[in-house]
Amino acid sequence: MQHTSSLAALRSLLNARDLDGMLIPRADAHQSEYSAPFDDKLAFISGFDGSAGLALILADRALLLVDGRYQVQARQQVNVDEFEIHHLHDEPVHLWMRDNLPAGKRIAFEPMLMVNSQYENLRTSGCDLVAVNDDPLNEIWSTRPAAPQGAIRQMPDAISGESSASKCARVAHALTQEGADYLALTLPDNIAWLLNVRGSDIAMSPVPLSFALVKNDGAVEWFVDSAKLQQLDSEVREAVTVQNPEDFLTRCQQLAAGKSFLLDGDNAPVAVRFAVETGGGDIKWQADPITLMKANKNETELEGYRASHVQDGAAWVNFLAWLSHEVPLREAAGNPITELEAQEKQLAFRQECDNFLEQSFGTISAAAGNAAMCHYHSAPETNAAITSNEFYLNDSGGQYFNGTTDATRTLNFGQLDGQRRLHYTAVLKGFLSLISLQFPEGTQGHQLDAFARRPLWELGLDYDHGTGHGVGHYLLIHENPHRMAKKVNPWPMVPGNILTIEPGYYLAGSHGIRIENQVEVVASQAGFCKFASLTLIPIDLSAVELPLMSEQEIAWLDEYHQHVREKLSPLVSSDARPWLFEATAPVRTQRA
The missing domain is CATH 3.40.350.10 (Creatinase/prolidase N-terminal domain)
Structure with a gap:
């Protein structure tokens, strides 16, 4: 749903201050990825509510710059008659300003919302940067929420x-x-x-x-x-x-x-x-x-991660068993399960876990074409049905008192066409290529990123997001400094680091696929490391083209599923246990 903006009011304010424009980042004074409503100025001015973006408001133009995850979402939320949508990284705002604005234009920014590296880049734009310290949007934001007062x-x-x-x-x-x-x-x-x-x-x-x-x-x-x-x-x-x-x-x-x-x-x-x-x-x-x-977790923290993932895995299995049973029945009855219903049921299963406190991020519950938006969040007006002829993607996690979880599964409940099966197989092969890798201690994230992309590259495909990120210990779901992506990340990976592995593929208007496990970096043979999976959730193999899988890939899946079965079978509900045993059966016994 597109947003009715406040551009006219902001332009009037800027004109009164003899300013030619203003930068409005998706950031608070703490560079929070997810801001409190009080600080979400970018959503107020544009309607875009994703976790990364920047607006440049000028007298006669307005730009919204977002990264690859949000190119589709931005065009759905923002009035494109008012805002031009640009790529945050491919076309950085300081370069756009340099190439499109006359030198000396007075561009306002709030110095508490701009970090030094951004400021130095902007200084190369040729514009006159004007620091404003009085929160000018407060003058025009009549419905602004109160500043947060959360207990510590x-x-x-x-x-x-x-x-x-x-x-x-x-x-x-x-x-x-x-x-x-x-x-x-x-x-x-x-x-x-x-x-x-x-x-x-x-x-x-x-x-x-x-x-x-x-x-x-x-x-x-x-x-x-x-x-x-x-x-x-x-x-x-x-x-x-x-x-x-x-x-x-x-x-x-x-x-x-x-x-x-x-x-x-x-x-x-x-x-x-x-x-x-x-x-x-x-x-x-x-x-x-x-x-x-x-980022270098101690043994107590690592034990907490492992324990929280066992609880989270049991909740996932209870949810997936319910979903697998209900989707075909409800579809046949003409009352299909929807994205919102599924995420509410999943949360209910998590709430049964000891030590569960809240979700670790807003659940991505996405069916069919909605899953092509990497960070889609279902709403009443977009709430799609989960059906047997389309993928359903669920990316979710929990904040537990002793750890934080994050995992994604893409699910199939029927017969899919060959293109979808090929795309799913390529994503799975990329996932397996990276998660099974042994690498020298001190390797940096960008040096591993291509392992997850190669099967997609061989098909002429790719995805426009990172392959993995750090995860906090009952802290932020995206934790610095470690990251696996194309962009250089100079931080060495050593035992005790926690990351995700999450390749994907997204075809606008059709489908989205992502498979994600949270992993711990552990010591391997002398001088080398490997990934040990913290996530304990069966991987759906019903959409896999098994002839394209190697013996090594099949062996990894069988070993992983046996481990999941042994860890979770005593904890899941009696209704879910038969589904768990079927979902973790050796690969060659499963439906191709």
């Missing part, structure tokens, strides 16, 4: 595996090694990890929206609304100095004289740079050391 709770050391004091000491040592006096923290998941807390400001993202300063002696100033801290024990609150979040930039400027601040140029708002430089401080541009510390 403790993450016990018994679940996190390390005390906050120990983590602060490690960060202090890293600062000393780098000759820095302060680390400015603006990423809520890094703050949550450091302080062993979890928040509730954003649904399905258990992080506290806040800022922090860590001194090179381990002392922490936490810039957070004190009203959020009522559930924390006094010793947790007393271990830090609590400050008003509105004072964060002022405090950075106050402390800056003669001091060195470590800032992450890809995550810290450029407003922090401005504050430190105004105060006379020095900046060391470096990756936030917490990001890598957090």
Whole structure:
């Protein structure tokens, strides 16, 4: 459904301020992938509600730039008579501005919403960048939701595996090694990890929206609304100095004289740079050391992931068994199961699990052509039926007290045409190629990406999203720094890293296919690593062209399915157990 925008009101506001345009990113002050409604300015101005995008509003044009996942969705949600849709990465906004705008155009931006690396790119555009600090959209957003006030709770050391004091000491040592006096923290998941807390400001993202300063002696100033801290024990609150979040930039400027601040140029708002430089401080541009510390999971965290995936796998099997039984019956009765009904039933099964708290992201429950939108979310006006002659794709996960899960299965309930079967087989072969791989310790994600794409490339096909991402420990579903994609990712993979493997293929208006397991990087033979699957869910083989599968691929599937069966059969419902045994039977006994 297309959006009625507020472009006229914004243009009037810009004109009154003698501005030629304004950049509006899909970002808050913390670079959150999923923003609180209060911060979702891009959705307000354009109607696009995906997790990555940027708008450039000019007096006579408006651009919306989104990545490959959202090219279809953007055209459905946005009034294309008002907005031109561009590719966020293939045509970066600073290059578009350089090539299409006269030099000296005054383009507004909010420095708390723009990181330093983006700012430096924009400076090459030839435009005059005008920092605005008073949240100008507030003047025209009459129905703006309230700022989030989610309660913050403790993450016990018994679940996190390390005390906050120990983590602060490690960060202090890293600062000393780098000759820095302060680390400015603006990423809520890094703050949550450091302080062993979890928040509730954003649904399905258990992080506290806040800022922090860590001194090179381990002392922490936490810039957070004190009203959020009522559930924390006094010793947790007393271990830090609590400050008003509105004072964060002022405090950075106050402390800056003669001091060195470590800032992450890809995550810290450029407003922090401005504050430190105004105060006379020095900046060391470096990756936030917490990001890598957090990604290298300890054994307690790894045990939590494994346990949460057993629970999640049992919920998946109960759901898939129900779906497999009900889809043909309901279709024959003329009352087919819909996308929304399926995702509600799946959530109900998850809610039966011990330690389940909430979903880890909005479920992608997508039938037929809807699945061609990688990040589609069903709504009443798009709620399609799940039928026997179309694929059904389900990408979902859970936040458990001891871990975070993320998995995708593409399902077939009948007879599919040869093209769909060939596409599904290619995606599965790519998935198997990567998940079964042994690779040198320290290999980087982009060096592995092509293994998952090769079977599709051989058909002249590809997919326009990454192949895998990091996953937080009861934290964010997409966790930095590790990623497997075409784009260079310089972070070495070592035992203890958690990622997903999720190749796919999408044919607009027809179908979408993705197969995703969450994996743990584990040691293999000397100097090498491999992936151990955390996800325990049968892979649908009914749409596979078995003659195209190698003996090695079939052996991996049989071993994986045997493991799934052994782990889950004691936990699933009695109704689901026969389905589980059939779904995990050796490959050659299954329906071709």
